[in-house]
Amino acid sequence: MTLLLNLPQNTALLDLLREQGVPQEHGAYVYEGWELHTHPDLVERLEDLAPRWPVLATFGMPVLSGKGIAAVVAWGMDTLLVRLPEAPSEPLKPAAPCSPLTDPGQGWYSVCPWQSELPSAESKRLLSLLVRHALSYAASLSEDDSIDWQGRPVQAPSGRSGKAKGRRPTKENGGRQGGRGRRR
Numbered sequence: 001m002t003l004l005l006n007l008p009q010n011t012a013l014l015d016l017l018r019e020q021g022v023p024q025e026h027g028a029y030v031y032e033g034w035e036l037h038t039h040p041d042l043v044e045r046l047e048d049l050a051p052r053w054p055v056l057a058t059f060g061m062p063v064l065s066g067k068g069i070a071a072v073v074a075w076g077m078d079t080l081l082v083r084l085p086e087a088p089s090e091p092l093k094p095a096a097p098c099s100p101l102t103d104p105g106q107g108w109y110s111v112c113p114w115q116s117e118l119p120s121a122e123s124k125r126l127l128s129l130l131v132r133h134a135l136s137y138a139a140s141l142s143e144d145d146s147i148d149w150q151g152r153p154v155q156a157p158s159g160r161s162g163k164a165k166g167r168r169p170t171k172e173n174g175g176r177q178g179g180r181g182r183r184r
Helices: 008-020 040-049 120-140
Strands: 056-058 061-066 069-075 079-083 108-111
Touching: 008 061, 008 069, 040 061, 040 069, 040 120, 061 120, 069 120, 079 120
Parallel strands: none
Antiparallel strands: 056 061, 061 069, 069 079, 079 108
16 A cells, blocks of 8 residues: 555656565565565654654655655665755765666655764754755645645635634623623
8 A cells, every 4th residue: 555646746656666566464574564675774764854744655665745746765775765856965975876766857866864974963954954855846846735745635714814803792692891800
């Protein structure tokens, strides 16, 4: 089962993950009914970089999405795939490419999730910013205004704006008039 929406923007990723996915019900490396294709430490790293963001189990791979469009994938042991309008900037070290997603013009880039050449706090800060940028960019690719960034339904705005208007309660309709004391 996959929670990532089957949208045109997700087709290339879903096709690749579906091709590699192995259904699995029992065992040490089961991830939502699929064989886990990501090292557990990298799953934890992804969750740490985007706290409180839902991680979608997609054919054995953890995925973050913005408005239902895939933004970040934790791949294997040492790769974060990020969807961005341009390649990530220095000083972030790239990871090995993941063809066909990271082929030129596809909008996906491989980044090392550990950035061991940077101090730990700086690595986490830069990667967290990158993940937020990818989530924002993915959400911008959606035309669906009925869901929020995390894919939850958005309530339609009411016709009112500003303060609520109406009549103040009076003694006749059960309200209090004047004074601040308790009514006895």
